[in-house]
Amino acid sequence: MAKAYTQAEFDSLIEKMEKVVPSTEYLHTVNGGGRHYTICLLERKCVCGRFKVDELPCPHAWDVLKSKFLMPENYCSNYYKLNFVVMTYDVPEIPLLDRNNWNIPAHVAEEVVLLPKWKRPPGRPKKKRDKPFSELLQPKNQHSCSISTFIVAKVHLQQHLQLTLINLKHTVADFQ
Numbered sequence: 194m195a196k197a198y199t200q201a202e203f204d205s206l207i208e209k210m211e212k213v214v215p216s217t218e219y220l221h222t223v224n225g226g227g228r229h230y231t232i233c234l235l236e237r238k239c240v241c242g243r244f245k246v247d248e249l250p251c252p253h254a255w256d257v258l259k260s261k262f263l264m265p266e267n268y269c270s271n272y273y274k275l276n277f278v279v280m281t282y283d284v285p286e287i288p289l290l291d292r293n294n295w296n297i298p299a300h301v302a303e304e305v306v307l308l309p310k311w312k313r314p315p316g317r318p319k320k321k322r323d324k325p326f327s328e329l330l331q332p333k334n335q336h337s338c339s340i341s342t343f344i345v346a347k348v349h350l351q352q353h354l355q356l357t358l359i360n361l362k363h364t365v366a367d368f369q
């Protein structure tokens with residue numbers, strides 16, 4: 194039996210439903226569960242990341258495809274399609290013969306494979322920290338090491354040149 198809704202209940206249900214808003218021909222925004230998901234059908238990406246990683250349309254992409262009456266199988270990787278799975282096993286596989294019957298060329302059989310020369314140092318390898326994107330966008334500090342090092346080096350060079358000049362003047366004066 195169908196349930197009767199009040200106008201307020203109906204409006205609230207409609208608001209909760211996922212809405213697809215096209216931005217351009219390929220870009221769409223899906224509003225669902227209080228969040229906005231942007232989907233690019235051309236690049237087969239969604240902000241949730243599943244569309245790109247799984248190479249299958251995520252629920253947000255499904256909403257876009259449904260709203261545009263597009264065929265979902267055109268947005269799936271070929272690896273999920275039956276004919277491609279069948280083609281995987283189309284190549285004949287020949288099992289190896291007994292090891293005694295292997296025909297190994299002499300230059301391969303004579304080759305000696307040694308252990309690597311270098312051993313990994315003990316301890317856990319140091320991990321490099323990946324900077325967050327916001328940190329990469331920030332301009333470099335004016336007093337960063339490279340600039341301050343350059344200024345200090347310039348001052349030292351000026352002092353050194355002045356001292357050398359004074360020493361030269363004294364030496365010249367001693368000779369006269």
Ligand SMILES: [Zn+2]
Nearest residue numbers: 239241251253
């Ligand atoms: Zn998604």
